[in-house]
Amino acid sequence: ATQIMIMSADAELETLNDTLTRLEQDGIAKLKEDGFSDEDIEIERAMEMRYVGQVHECNVIVPNGNIDSNAAEDILQAFHKRHKELYTYDERDSAVELVNVEVSIIGKVNKPELPTLDTQVGSVESAKVDERKMIHDHTYQWMQTPIYDGNKLGAGAVVTGPALIEEPTTTIVVKPNWQADLHQSGTYKLSKIQ
Structure with missing residues (x-):
């Protein structure tokens, strides 16, 4: 989902949390319709972020749960680190813009059993x-x-x-x-x- 905002520890985070909650609830409801239970469902979040003025984004894995000022600061640090890994530099004094949020709702299934062939009978x-x-x-x-x-x-x-x-x-x-x-x-x- 598109969610454009400046990401910082003192940002207003209510809308972001509402968006994440909505995406998660929609995904969970669909998996439950398919018969998955709460124990079978995992949630993974990611955010596409960039330095203000840049055209390319970095995809950063972020924690589940409510995003508060501490979590926002952790996300920023993860973004700087990821940007440096991808592009060899970071700009820790530059403003960081959140562009998109992604929520993956994963339904775990049991490993399929391997088939067992009968032993060769004849030549x-x-x-x-x-x-x-x-x-x-x-x-x-x-x-x-x-x-x-x-x-x-x-x-x-x-x-x-x-x-x-x-x-x-x-x-x-x-x-x-x-x-x-x-x-x-x-x-x-x-x-x-x-």
């Missing part, structure tokens, strides 16, 4: 669906390349290149002298055969 050969000639390297030699249906492979399956593994969302190319090991999580580990 890798039984997952073969086709084959075709392909060029795999700078020698430009055509090589007969088997094509496997990834849905028919199980955990522990090892596919030796040259090969193609067709998955619902991608196709994996296994070059000659490489192999693809299918982990129980559903991920492939590609490694060069020693």
Whole structure:
């Protein structure tokens, strides 16, 4: 939200606090509509500030809660420090202008559980669906390349290149002298055969 004002320890901060509170309450209400509880919600604030007369702003992370004169002074110090990090200098005697405030309302969710594939039952050969000639390297030699249906492979399956593994969302190319090991999580580990 745009919030233009001179930032200082003796500034009138009521409007700023009202804006922050409104943004937070709006964001929290939306997350609660989606089923998040108070314990699942985090608030992060930032302010875009600049020295009066400058055209570029610095984004500064600021504390939650009511902004009083002490917090305003801490925010100013954080701005000077951030400005110096970005532009190699600060102007601690210059007036600082607040331009925008940002409030991020974050809903925490549980980590998704990794899928667990069944262990390979049958041979890798039984997952073969086709084959075709392909060029795999700078020698430009055509090589007969088997094509496997990834849905028919199980955990522990090892596919030796040259090969193609067709998955619902991608196709994996296994070059000659490489192999693809299918982990129980559903991920492939590609490694060069020693």
